[in-house]
Amino acid sequence: xxxxxxxxxxxxxxxxxxxxxxxxxQPPATPxxxxxxxxxxxxxxxxxxxxxxxxxxxTLWPILYSAYLSLxxxxxxNAPTFTGLDNYVELVQDPKxxxxxxxxxxxxxLQVPLHIAVALALALLxxxxxxxSGFFRTVFFLPNMTPPVAVGVLFLLVFxxxxxxxxxxxxxxxxxxxxxxxxxxxxxxxxxLMSLWQVGASVVILxxxxxxxxxxxxxxxxxxxxxxxxxxxxxxxxxxxxxLFFLVIxxxxxxxxxxxxxxxAFFGSGNSTYSNDAALFYVIYLFQxxxxxxHMGYASAMAWLLFLIxxxxxxxxxxxxxxxxxxxxxxx
Amino acid sequence: MTRTPAPPGxxxxxxxxxxxxxxxxxxxxxMRPRPLRPAPRRPxxxxxxxxxxxxxxxxxxxxxVFIYPFVWLISASFKPRSExxxxxxxxxxxxxxxxxxxxxxxxxxxxxxxTLIVTVLATLAVTVSSAMVAWGFAYFRFRGREIxxxxxxxxxxxxxxxxxxxxxxxxxxxxxxxxxxPLWAGNLFGSAFYIFLLRxxxxxxxxxxxxxxxxxxxxxxxxxxxxxxxxxxxxxxVTILFEAQAAWTDLMRPLIYLRDSSTFTxxxxxxxxxxxxxFGGEWHWEIIxxxxxxxxxxxxxxxxxxxxxxxxxxxxxxxxx
Numbered sequence: 001x002x003x004x005x006x007x008x009x010x011x012x013x014x015x016x017x018x019x020x021x022x023x024x025x026q027p028p029a030t031p032x033x034x035x036x037x038x039x040x041x042x043x044x045x046x047x048x049x050x051x052x053x054x055x056x057x058x059t060l061w062p063i064l065y066s067a068y069l070s071l072x073x074x075x076x077x078n079a080p081t082f083t084g085l086d087n088y089v090e091l092v093q094d095p096k097x098x099x100x101x102x103x104x105x106x107x108x109x110l111q112v113p114l115h116i117a118v119a120l121a122l123a124l125l126x127x128x129x130x131x132x133s134g135f136f137r138t139v140f141f142l143p144n145m146t147p148p149v150a151v152g153v154l155f156l157l158v159f160x161x162x163x164x165x166x167x168x169x170x171x172x173x174x175x176x177x178x179x180x181x182x183x184x185x186x187x188x189x190x191x192x193l194m195s196l197w198q199v200g201a202s203v204v205i206l207x208x209x210x211x212x213x214x215x216x217x218x219x220x221x222x223x224x225x226x227x228x229x230x231x232x233x234x235x236x237x238x239x240x241x242x243x244l245f246f247l248v249i250x251x252x253x254x255x256x257x258x259x260x261x262x263x264x265a266f267f268g269s270g271n272s273t274y275s276n277d278a279a280l281f282y283v284i285y286l287f288q289x290x291x292x293x294x295h296m297g298y299a300s301a302m303a304w305l306l307f308l309i310x311x312x313x314x315x316x317x318x319x320x321x322x323x324x325x326x327x328x329x330x331x332x
Numbered sequence: 333m334t335r336t337p338a339p340p341g342x343x344x345x346x347x348x349x350x351x352x353x354x355x356x357x358x359x360x361x362x363m364r365p366r367p368l369r370p371a372p373r374r375p376x377x378x379x380x381x382x383x384x385x386x387x388x389x390x391x392x393x394x395x396x397v398f399i400y401p402f403v404w405l406i407s408a409s410f411k412p413r414s415e416x417x418x419x420x421x422x423x424x425x426x427x428x429x430x431x432x433x434x435x436x437x438x439x440x441x442x443x444x445x446x447t448l449i450v451t452v453l454a455t456l457a458v459t460v461s462s463a464m465v466a467w468g469f470a471y472f473r474f475r476g477r478e479i480x481x482x483x484x485x486x487x488x489x490x491x492x493x494x495x496x497x498x499x500x501x502x503x504x505x506x507x508x509x510x511x512x513x514p515l516w517a518g519n520l521f522g523s524a525f526y527i528f529l530l531r532x533x534x535x536x537x538x539x540x541x542x543x544x545x546x547x548x549x550x551x552x553x554x555x556x557x558x559x560x561x562x563x564x565x566x567x568x569x570v571t572i573l574f575e576a577q578a579a580w581t582d583l584m585r586p587l588i589y590l591r592d593s594s595t596f597t598x599x600x601x602x603x604x605x606x607x608x609x610x611f612g613g614e615w616h617w618e619i620i621x622x623x624x625x626x627x628x629x630x631x632x633x634x635x636x637x638x639x640x641x642x643x644x645x646x647x648x649x650x651x652x653x
């Protein structure tokens with residue numbers, strides 16, 4: 001007991017060992033740590049479990065089953081009968097698919113640029129008035145709170161050919177407004193104009209982006225002799241391009257999924273007398289096929305075609321954006 | 333371009349908010365600062381006046397365009413049938429008959445109650461579950477976490493149309509079609525968008541807080557519920573508001589799942605009224621107009637209850653790009 005104390009053994013509380021041999025250091029700690037890590041993993045699983053269960057039941061299985069259904073005829077009552085690629089062949093031949101697609105593309109191609117142009121114009125205006133912008137922001141956002149069904153109703157009323165307010169205003173300027181709600185050539189332009197009413201959320205997003213543009217960049221631009229337009233083009237637009245790009249992406253997807261307003265105004269039970277093929281958007285036709293005609297196999301094939309189109313369009317937008325969108329610090 | 337300069341990183345959130353509660357997203361978002369800064373005002377007053385007036389006029393015109401449909405709708409709802417389309421701001425003959433009549437023509441109270449039930453349950457379910465999942469992704473470190481979170485984000489890209497039919501078959505198989513269950517129960521499993529939003533906020537809370545609580549003996553659930561969630565309140569509120577709006581205004585799912593008029597939500601009911609009293613049948617637009625007002629007003633109230641959170645929440649979603 002009177003032997004000289006080995007300080008290293010005292011410090012470590014265990015037999016002294018050679019430093020730098022991990023095999024000797026690790027073993028006592030490993031089982032405990034592994035147990036702790038496993039416990040940690042189970043706790044994580046517990047918190048993630050709602051999503052995992054939901055993903056398996058309400059996303060993964062539906063994806064697989066929808067892919068299967070798209071190869072069958074299925075009317076909910078009788079079991080699905082396998083028909084191979086028949087549904088997809090029919091997709092190509094169905095004139096209503098071509099119509100619904102061209103309606104949807106027409107709507108999206110016009111609506112997205114207009115929507116963003118109007119949102120940007122309003123955001124630029126708001127950005128210049130400082131303190132008072134809060135009031136206008138509220139006003140611009142209110143239409144976004146209106147339920148889409150009510151927007152569909154508003155469209156029918158405000159754009160009514162004879163008594164609508166839009167044509168009344170056009171009349172003040174000596175213009176004879178078209179029959180927005182019945183003339184096939186004007187139904188989609190009318191719906192696009194109506195959708196611009198709900199531009200407020202995009203204004204808010206762009207205003208936030210505008211307000212994060214560093215002020216000194218404008219100072220330098222001004223010193224270089226840049227006027228308002230030049231500053232907007234060379235400083236503002238590049239710096240808010242990520243927000244603009246975000247709006248392009250989500251509005252394009254929303255355009256392809258356009259449903260409620262047009263369905264409210266032109267389709268549904270009892271609406272046969274005023275249903276209008278000019279407003280037959282893709283998702284409306286998909287809904288009709290699936291839930292009104294109970295062609296669930298065909299509707300599933302339609303859904304996959306939509307997925308493919310949206311995927312390709314989004315991918316193209318992403319590729320194009322690499323050349324146009326400016327990310328500060330260079331990270332996308 | 334002489335505007336009051338915003339200080340870098342100025343946040344609209346009240347200074348009393350706990351540190352870290354704002355999250356990384358909010359801090360990179362200098363919104364209009366509240367406090368008045370008197371110093372830089374003078375040069376603006378001198379130089380910007382004409383331009384500011386033009387801007388003011390343009391914005392006022394825009395305000396008219398944005399507000400007018402509301403005014404038109406509310407005004408029309410107080411007009412008798414023959415005057416609904418007269419485009420007059422003040423009704424010639426003011427009447428509340430439409431409101432009395434719409435209550436008789438349609439089970440409006442029932443529709444409102446159904447919508448309220450769906451909205452409350454959908455909001456509650458999605459908030460609790462999404463917060464749990466977001467916390468799971470933000471706090472725990474385990475192998476495969478990034479991949480799993482990538483899957484969460486990927487599901488956001490999937491159009492609802494792809495899963496719509498099999499999901500219908502699930503609820504149909506469970507015998508729940510015709511009830512309100514399919515309109516909200518799917519929310520029990522969280523929603524990718526909210527999981528993303530809430531995770532961002534959780535990641536902004538300093539980890540030391542949780543480690544301190546752990547040393548004090550708090551378990552995982554206690555840390556989540558008593559520390560993380562209260563600190564994440566702004567994002568929770570945004571989740572509640574967004575989902576309440578989505579649940580209240582949804583038309584597609586009520587169209588798919590509800591058959592009987594007594595189970596309708598108010599948007600589905602309004603659609604039924606359009607079908608019945610609109611172009612399709614009897615010409616009673618005053619009923620549709622009045623029902624539209626009743627459908628919309630709760631959303632306007634919701635907006636004014638959480639106006640700041642709504643606007644900031646929307647601004648945040650654009651910042652993730």
